Amino acid sequence: MTENRVNLYSLTDTITPWAVRAAATLGLADLIAAGTTTLDELAAATKANPDALHRLLRYLAVRGVFKETEPRVYALTEAAEFLKTDHPAAQRPWLDVDSMAGRIEGTFSSLTHSIRTGDAAYPVRYGIEFWDDLSTNPDRATSFGALMATHASYFDQVVQGYDWSTVNHVVDVGGGTGALLTEILKAQPHLRGTVVDLPGVVEQGRARFEAAGIADRAEVVSGSIFDPLPAGADVYILSNVLHDWNDSAAEKILQRAADAIGTTGKVLIVQILVKDENDNFPDDPARLMFITQMDLRLLSLMAGKARTWREYAELGEKAGLQVAGSTVIPTGQTLLSLRRG
Numbered sequence: 001m002t003e004n005r006v007n008l009y010s011l012t013d014t015i016t017p018w019a020v021r022a023a024a025t026l027g028l029a030d031l032i033a034a035g036t037t038t039l040d041e042l043a044a045a046t047k048a049n050p051d052a053l054h055r056l057l058r059y060l061a062v063r064g065v066f067k068e069t070e071p072r073v074y075a076l077t078e079a080a081e082f083l084k085t086d087h088p089a090a091q092r093p094w095l096d097v098d099s100m101a102g103r104i105e106g107t108f109s110s111l112t113h114s115i116r117t118g119d120a121a122y123p124v125r126y127g128i129e130f131w132d133d134l135s136t137n138p139d140r141a142t143s144f145g146a147l148m149a150t151h152a153s154y155f156d157q158v159v160q161g162y163d164w165s166t167v168n169h170v171v172d173v174g175g176g177t178g179a180l181l182t183e184i185l186k187a188q189p190h191l192r193g194t195v196v197d198l199p200g201v202v203e204q205g206r207a208r209f210e211a212a213g214i215a216d217r218a219e220v221v222s223g224s225i226f227d228p229l230p231a232g233a234d235v236y237i238l239s240n241v242l243h244d245w246n247d248s249a250a251e252k253i254l255q256r257a258a259d260a261i262g263t264t265g266k267v268l269i270v271q272i273l274v275k276d277e278n279d280n281f282p283d284d285p286a287r288l289m290f291i292t293q294m295d296l297r298l299l300s301l302m303a304g305k306a307r308t309w310r311e312y313a314e315l316g317e318k319a320g321l322q323v324a325g326s327t328v329i330p331t332g333q334t335l336l337s338l339r340r341g
């Protein structure tokens with residue numbers, strides 16, 4: 001009985017997630033790691049109210065995120081290490097409520113609307129569809145692009161997980177600011193690539209390609225993934241794109257890729273799956289929690305959906321495509337390769 005009550009309390013607590021986000025947004029872990037450890041110094045550096053900051057740190061010390069080593073002097077715990085900007089898990093940008101991440105998570109207060117209707121909650125919360133919000137607010141588009149670029153923490157595994165030896169030209173459909181394409185082209189000097197995305201997003205790819213020294217092999221195409229794609233490339237990547245859309249929209253996007261591949265090209269879907277090829281959930285409970293949580297995030301943001309291997313194979317069939325190969329990379333994403341049936 002008591003245990004159930006305690007569990008429900010910890011499951012329904014909304015204060016801790018926002019308190020951790022406040023600490024991440026203020027950059028407290030970076031400051032403490034750099035030696036700014038007293039309350040007064042931290043309040044000055046973050047332009048925070050000292051009394052309110054003290055109460056935040058006191059609560060987060062109670063929850064094991066920070067330690068109070070002597071009165072009003074703080075240190076990091078193992079959990080706080082994850083809040084540092086340079087931590088390889090790249091969590092901080094996703095916890096920064098001043099960025100698109102704050103707006104994204106705020107959508108969950110309207111989750112019930114999505115459960116009742118199957119529609120996105122984002123427009124109910126903010127009065128505008130998710131993608132329209134980005135299209136009409138360049139700062140939000142830039143912020144979302146930066147969040148997507150944190151996927152780069154595993155993009156090297158995507159590069160290693162696929163055989164590029166017979167590929168000449170790759171198109172990254174909905175490839176954002178070109179973070180994945182950059183990894184691919186850097187690792188495979190024989191390749192050239194194209195990234196297709198919305199105007200406010202894809203232009204940011206140019207600077208990335210210049211900085212990586214691949215601008216002569218990489219182009220950006222500003223356009224919609226629902227319109228015809230540049231035709232004739234060997235591989236069309238859809239990385240974290242199809243899950244943003246309901247089945248009928250995802251089928252249309254896959255059809256655009258199927259139309260572009262000609263007879264020999266491939267479509268490469270990169271996604272974390274709810275169930276694998278054998279219809280099994282991931283063994284790792286943390287991974288299962290992540291993907292089922294992501295599913296609700298996709299539902300509430302844009303009526304999107306996390307899918308199983310079989311559901312992607314069926315979507316492919318509707319677009320005239322068959323599974324040609326499937327690999328799971330160590331971070332859990334599946335590379336699902338499709339060709340004409």
Ligand SMILES: C[S@@+](CC[C@H](N)C(=O)[O-])C[C@H]1O[C@@H](n2cnc3c(N)ncnc32)[C@H](O)[C@@H]1O
Nearest residue numbers: 148151174175176197198201223224225239240
């Ligand atoms: C979830 S992000 C994935 C980005 C990247 N592929 C990755 O794996 O990190 C989805 C991408 O689809 C793009 N997108 C959404 N609607 C689009 C449309 N109608 N046409 C082109 N791109 C679109 C977004 O701008 C965004 O870059």
